[in-house]
């Protein structure tokens with residue numbers, strides 16, 4: 001029953017990305033959502049104050065506690081992810097750290113997979129320790145280890161899928177089984193998938209996290225984050241958010257709302273272009289390995305194609321050659337920008353060894369598989385053939 005409804009809802013994602021959460025009639029009959037650029041909201045009289053404080057009547061008070069433009073983004077994101085509620089933050093990391101902190105107290109334990117976003121791992125491994133919250137990092141894909149890592153004081157499993165940069169795919173059905181057996185919560189960072197490609201709540205995950213900076217806003221121009229889930233959990237997160245203060249600015253939130261209107265179009269295109277490029281790279285003589293979850297030789301191809309609608313816009317690959325030829329490849333590019341991040345309209349390429357892992361020794365990097373000739377391509381929405389031509393020019397330097 002729930003599945004049928006959600007399938008219908010998935011089909012109308014294009015419509016809901018534009019309209020969900022908004023009133024049809026808006027301030028001054030404006031078509032677009034107004035930016036309510038105000039830190040403070042006023043009360044007409046004492047009766048209105050009482051209505052707000054005693055009866056919880058809908059009213060805004062102060063920007064850190066809520067803003068009408070932000071409310072619309074929260075309603076839209078909740079709708080797209082199929083959740084009861086959502087909180088929007090000033091960045092993905094603000095969403096992740098506030099969410100984690102709202103669920104734990106000292107003496108608790110959490111489990112996280114080793115393939116998670118670097119700063120999420122660092123937060124769990126280092127900062128939570130300061131509050132006597134223990135963290136077990138389990139190797140990605142080792143469901144046995146995950147099962148064994150859970151103890152009496154474990155609060156949740158935090159995972160990510162697909163992951164960066166190898167695009168590993170976590171089997172959501174298996175995580176759910178393990179979590180249910182131990183009665184712990186499941187949190188998933190679904191940034192690389194977006195609600196277009198993956199709907200974790202339908203697999204029973206409790207909370208979904210998004211760095212809206214990436215595909216959802218989609219223009220490489222703002223930072224934003226969100227958490228989605230049922231009201232009882234999201235209320236706790238919203239309360240802590242009011243103290244932590246990772247509040248998104250209303251203007252920035254408008255940019256997010258604008259980006260959201262086209263996100264299904266963009267992600268559909270990015271899925272298609274990334275697969276085309278992955279196939280091009282796979283057959284290129286200078287390439288030794290391509291990682292893309294919708295390529296048949298990806299180790300998680302079966303799970304990926306079962307639980308996702310598309311493989312997303314990131315393609316990771318290894319070339320022949322050395323660090324020197326990797327630099328030559330980068331230096332030959334004229335269309336792809338060299339830079340971190342993903343999900344925007346401009347194609348970006350990054351070299352993890354020189355950027356994200358610059359502070360690691362070569363030995364430590366190689367232990368993680370980050371070779372000198374590894375690249376991560378985050379495709380934009382340019383013409384696929386133009387991107388291929390640019391990569392081909394770079395590869396010819398090797």
Ligand SMILES: *Cc1c(COP(=O)(O)O)cnc(C)c1O
Pocket residue numbers: 091092093094117160164189191192211212213214223224225
């Ligand atoms: C970028 C990213 C984050 C962090 O989000 P910010 O918006 O940069 O704070 C977290 N998780 C994943 C998977 C990301 O790609």
